[in-house]
Amino acid sequence: MLGRAAQGVYWMSRYLERAENTARLLNVGLRIALTRGADAAQEDEWRSVLVTTGQDTLYRAHYADYDSAQAVNFILRDKANPASVLRMIESARTNARMVRTSITSEVWESTNECWMQLSEALSRPVRPSNLGEALAAVRRQTTQVRGAIEGTMLRNEVFNFSRIGTFVERADNTARILDVKYYVLLPSLAWVGSSLDNAQWETLLRSVGGDRVYRWLNKGSMDASGIASFLILGVQFPRSLIFCLNKIMSNMNGLALEYGGETPSQALVRGSCMALRETSIEQVFEQGLHEFLLQFIANIARIDTAISADYRFVE
C-alpha cells in the first residue's frame, strides 16, 4: 500500500470522526439553549464548544458576542472557518477521492453521498429550528460511512489505517471535551467528589453520547469522579480514552502482523496503553485532571507523528 494512500485513509477517517464529534457538541449546545433561557449560560456553552474545537480565537476575530445562531453557523459552515464541519466533510471526501482505489466503492459512494447531502443541507445558514435536523444529518451520514467501512472493507492494512485514524481522533476529542467541559462545570477543584446538579453533568456525558449508558452502569448516581472515571477508564464505553487506546493498539498489532515487524509508533502506543490500564482515577486526580488530559493529548499527537513517519505518509 502506498504511504500516501495510508495517509489518505487515515485522514479521511479522522475528519469524519471530528465532524461527528463536533456535531455532538453542537447538539448539546442546542439543548442548553432550548432548556435554559439565561443568555449567560448559552454564552458559556458556545464558548466552551469553540474552545474545545480550537476555534475560539478565530471566532472572536470575526464576532463580538456568542449569539447562538452565529456561533452555530460559524462552527458548521462559515467560509471564514477552515475547520468548519462542512470543510471537514469536504476534506474527508477529498481524501477518499485520493484513495479511491484503496477503498470499496460502497465506502467511496457513502462518503460522496455524505458530502453531497451535507453540502446541500449546509448550503444556506441553518436556522435554529432546523439545527436539530442538520446535526442529525451529520451523525447519520458519518455513521453510514462507518457502516460501509465495517461492512465491506477487507480486514487488511487499509482497514487498520482507517480504524487507527478514527480512534486517534476520538481519543483526542474525548480528552478535549472532558478537559474543557469539566472546568466549565467545576470552577473549583474542591468540588470534586461532591454531589452536583445532574442536569449539568448530563451535558458532559451527552457531548460524547454517553449519558444513557452511564446511567445503566451507575444506577443514576452522578458524581464528578465517577464520570471522569467512565470517560477515561471505562473499558466498555466506545468513546473512553482507554477504549480508544486499546483499539489503536489492536489495529497497530494488525499492521505488525501483516507487515511482519514492529515499528516505533507501535511501541509508543503499547507503552501508553499499558500505562493507562494501570492508572486509577485517584491517581488522575492526584496528578490533576487538567494536567493529566494535557499530557494525554500531547501523547496522542506524538503517536500521530510517529505513525506518519513509520508508515511513510510523506516523503
Next chain:
Amino acid sequence: MQQASLPQYDEMFRPDGTVRAAYAEFFDWYEKQDRGWLRNQDKEAEGFFRRTGITFNVYSESDAEERLIPFDMIPRIISAREWRRLTRGIEQRVRALNAFLHDLYHRQEIVRSGRLPVEMLRDNAAFLPQMIGFTPPGAIYTHIVGIDLVRTGPDEFMVLEDNARTPSGVSYMLENRETMMAMFPELFTRIPVRPVSNYPVHLARSLGACAPDCAEGTPRLAVLTPGIYNSAYFEHAFLADQMGAELVEASDLRVVDGRVAMRCTTGYHPIDVLYRRVDDDYLDPLSFKPDSVLGVPGIMDVYRAGRITISNAPGTGIADDKALYSYMPDIVQFYTGEQPLLPNVPTWRCMEAESLKYVLDNLADLVVKEVHGSGGYGMLIGPAASKKELAAFEAKLRANPHNYIAQPTLALSTVPIFTKAGLAPRHVDLRPFVLVSPEGIDVTPGGLTRVALQKGSLVVNSSQGGGTKDSWVLED
C-alpha cells in the same frame, strides 16, 4: 450553429422515416415504453453518475467544479458488418502509427524518401530527441490509442483525429454501458450487444505483456496521475481500480537502485509498467523541464536502460500532432504498403501557398483549426461565422499560415437523442479504443460516442457542452 442546409445521414432513420436494420429491435422496444417512465429513468441516470462520482473537473471560472458529462440514453448502434470494416481500418492505422514512430526515432526513412518534409519534425516540441535510437519493448510506442471517427454516409467513415499519446474517455464507455444495463436490463437480453466490460482486464494483460525483462513474477503496474484536481482523475482512479494497479502520483515515485519505485508503507517497491496519464513534459524534470518540480527525476534514464516500461512511450505525441495529420494517408501507405482503408478528412495545409489561397477564397465554407489546438478551442467554423469573425480570422491566417489547417464543413451523421418532445437528431462522432501489445492489436467493440446536444451543432467536445451515448456493436 445551424447547418440545416447540408444533407445529413441519420444512423437510426432512413430519409423516408423507416428504421434502419441495426436499430429495428431497439426502436420496437422504445415505442412500447411509457414516456413518463423513460423521462424518470433519464433523471435517475444523472443521480447515478453523481453518486458514483463520475465527474470531470472544469476550470473555466474561478472555482474548480466537478461537472457531469451529460448522458443520453438512446444508444448509438453499429452493425456487425460496419464494425468489421471499421476494425480493419483501425488496425491498419494503428500498425502504421507504431511503425512511423519507430522510424522517426531511428532512420527516418519516410523523411529520406521525401514523403514527409523534415520541417514537420524540426522545431516540433512533440518530437523528443531523448527517444532517438531507443526502442521500447516490442517496438511499441503507442499501446493505448483512440481513433476519432466521423461518418457522412452509409459506409463513409473518416478519421478526424488520432489520439496516440494519452487518449481519455474509456471510463465513460464502460460506465455508460453499466448505466444502460442497470436502467434497461431487458434490452440486453433482447439485443445481442457485444460486451465492453473486459476492457480493463485486456488493458492489464496488454500492459503486462510489455513489461521489461527485469520484471519478476506478475508485472507490477501503476497508473500515474497528475492528481485529484486533474480533469480526468476519475478515469485514472477507475482504471487503476479495475486493473488492480496502484494509482500513483509523481511524489510517490523515485529512482531506487536503478528502478523506478513507489513509496509504500513498508518501503520502496519497484514498478515494472507505468501507465502514465501525464504529459511528456511532466515525466522527468532532469530530461525535459529543469525548472519543474513535477515528475520523477531520473525516470528517463531508467526507461532508456530498459528497466521500466512507460505507456504510452515518451515522444509518441509527434504521431498525433495536427500538423502531421494531413500526411497520415501517405504514412499508412508508406509503412503498410496498402491503401488506407479509413480515409482522412480532406485537409488543406495553410503553410502551402496554393492551399492557403484556396482556404482564403473559400473561408466561409471551411473549418479552420489551429495546428496545436485541442478541445474545440481556437477554431473557425466558416458557415457559422459572421463577416466580422471571418475577416478577423483571415488576418490571423495571413499572419501565421503555418499555424493552421483547414477542412471542409462535413455533414456529420446524426443519431437521435431523447428529449422531452421525443427523439431529435444530433451530430455524433466515435472514439473506439485500441490496445497494442506484442500479442497483437485489440479493438474494443464499441467506444465513446460523443454527441452535440445543441440542435445543429457540430461541436461534440465535452468541454463545449457535448454529451455521450452508450455505443453498441451488434454480434453477428
